[in-house]
Amino acid sequence: MQTELERQGVVVHTGVEVQRIETEQDRLCVRGSGGAEACADIVLVAVGVEPRTALARAAGAELGIQGAIRVNRMMETSLPDILAAGDCVETWHHLLKQPTYLPLDTTAHKQGRIAGERAIGRSARFAGTLGTQVVKVFDLVVARTGLRENEANAAGFAPLSVEGTYWDHTVHYPGAQRVQMHLVGDPATGRLLGAQMEGPVQAAVAKRVDILATALYHEMTVEALSDLDLSYTPPLGSPWDFAQLCAQDWSTVARKGQAHISGKEDAP
Amino acid sequence: MQTELERQGVVVHTGVEVQRIETEQDRLCVRGSGGAEACADIVLVAVGVEPRTALARAAGAELGIQGAIRVNRMMETSLPDILAAGDCVETWHHLLKQPTYLPLDTTAHKQGRIAGERAIGRSARFAGTLGTQVVKVFDLVVARTGLRENEANAAGFAPLSVEGTYWDHTVHYPGAQRVQMHLVGDPATGRLLGAQMEGPVQAAVAKRVDILATALYHEMTVEALSDLDLSYTPPLGSPWDFAQLCAQDWSTVARKGQAHISGKEDAP
Numbered sequence: 001m002q003t004e005l006e007r008q009g010v011v012v013h014t015g016v017e018v019q020r021i022e023t024e025q026d027r028l029c030v031r032g033s034g035g036a037e038a039c040a041d042i043v044l045v046a047v048g049v050e051p052r053t054a055l056a057r058a059a060g061a062e063l064g065i066q067g068a069i070r071v072n073r074m075m076e077t078s079l080p081d082i083l084a085a086g087d088c089v090e091t092w093h094h095l096l097k098q099p100t101y102l103p104l105d106t107t108a109h110k111q112g113r114i115a116g117e118r119a120i121g122r123s124a125r126f127a128g129t130l131g132t133q134v135v136k137v138f139d140l141v142v143a144r145t146g147l148r149e150n151e152a153n154a155a156g157f158a159p160l161s162v163e164g165t166y167w168d169h170t171v172h173y174p175g176a177q178r179v180q181m182h183l184v185g186d187p188a189t190g191r192l193l194g195a196q197m198e199g200p201v202q203a204a205v206a207k208r209v210d211i212l213a214t215a216l217y218h219e220m221t222v223e224a225l226s227d228l229d230l231s232y233t234p235p236l237g238s239p240w241d242f243a244q245l246c247a248q249d250w251s252t253v254a255r256k257g258q259a260h261i262s263g264k265e266d267a268p
Numbered sequence: 269m270q271t272e273l274e275r276q277g278v279v280v281h282t283g284v285e286v287q288r289i290e291t292e293q294d295r296l297c298v299r300g301s302g303g304a305e306a307c308a309d310i311v312l313v314a315v316g317v318e319p320r321t322a323l324a325r326a327a328g329a330e331l332g333i334q335g336a337i338r339v340n341r342m343m344e345t346s347l348p349d350i351l352a353a354g355d356c357v358e359t360w361h362h363l364l365k366q367p368t369y370l371p372l373d374t375t376a377h378k379q380g381r382i383a384g385e386r387a388i389g390r391s392a393r394f395a396g397t398l399g400t401q402v403v404k405v406f407d408l409v410v411a412r413t414g415l416r417e418n419e420a421n422a423a424g425f426a427p428l429s430v431e432g433t434y435w436d437h438t439v440h441y442p443g444a445q446r447v448q449m450h451l452v453g454d455p456a457t458g459r460l461l462g463a464q465m466e467g468p469v470q471a472a473v474a475k476r477v478d479i480l481a482t483a484l485y486h487e488m489t490v491e492a493l494s495d496l497d498l499s500y501t502p503p504l505g506s507p508w509d510f511a512q513l514c515a516q517d518w519s520t521v522a523r524k525g526q527a528h529i530s531g532k533e534d535a536p
Binding site for chain 2: 094104105106107108109110113127128129130131132133134135136141143145201202204206207208209210211213214215217218224226227228229230231232233235236237239240241
């Protein structure tokens, strides 16, 4: 992502602690540790998301993870007849089978619908999140679903993580793009735990991650991914989609009993 | 597809019976019913695929649908120790739970692998095809998985088919493209039976059809498609992916008990 930002002329500073922001000649200058300085017209402060729950708390609603409103899978709070949904509530994790805090637009829409169904007396249950996310950074798309290696470890799995570079479509057809894929699975059960991909916009990694999100929803094994009947035409794919090739690489490594082939640490 | 071909300068003749192909001044002229005529440097005759099974037949192998070699899901023919795979054999249909003839590259790869595993004494079983296919015609992509309405009817279902036009991503982000989606389901059970989509290359319909192929593999209901945690970012999708929006439209129609809303006949 940093490479793509720099390729587009963005100067990236990492590992810098911001100390102050000062106005200088109608511009804003951010100054930080190690003498780092960046001046600009606009400074955007992105420090994460916190649930805004003062009203719910004042009303006596039970709060949960990271201060989010505790809800069950019908979006019921601890208060009778009070439903809650969206970025202010706990989110059921489909894979971990426990609540988490993961405020995402897609989840908020699903929860809102469950709350709505519930409000008019219908029964509906939130199926849960898989943490599927995608971001477009200029011409690069980075997407994920399920657990990353460090998250799988934290959840008590002993995951096997395999990383590789693949082509988005058959190389004999012009315009093939390189994509990077990282697949996390549980060698004890063979189960798929998560996947991360990055590639240029035309490699459609956002929707490829969705194939894996659908597989994760059904608790598929990594090996069974190769059974999926995915579409193929030379300009758009391969007889085995690269997600299946990566799954096959994972199975090969799992059979050999290696713990990790990428040799890279999973970013925090 | 015809619109896209004509937009690219291709002259399309349909409903013409080809009567003869003649050489005229180093060119080939195709002449057909109703006075149709088209001259060109190359004439490509595309009349479908037939399994080439003379060798297998001579060896005494049992043949099946459309003359393809009869195999079980381990790719075993009726002859001991003779395995067969690819465009010459019957293909197990994952949804119909019966053999069909559907020669596709992806299927051939899967079957070849099963035959290979079987040949070295391992147990492996072909999971079956869903008839997932995609074709790129200039800037247009047309893709399908599962059954079309007419196929679902032929298979003994009483399908409900819903068709709609959707945006590939949120319209507030520039560059949103219109896509056409057709969803076939079984109102008796709520089950998804198939989907067809068409849209420009950047709408990634090939990989969106694969989300539905993965859902079909797991015999999902149309309604449950909305539970899938699919990726979203404004330039690439919507909080509900359009496949989910189409599924919601299907459910609305199914609840109202209408048989068909598109008003269009399914092409043969």
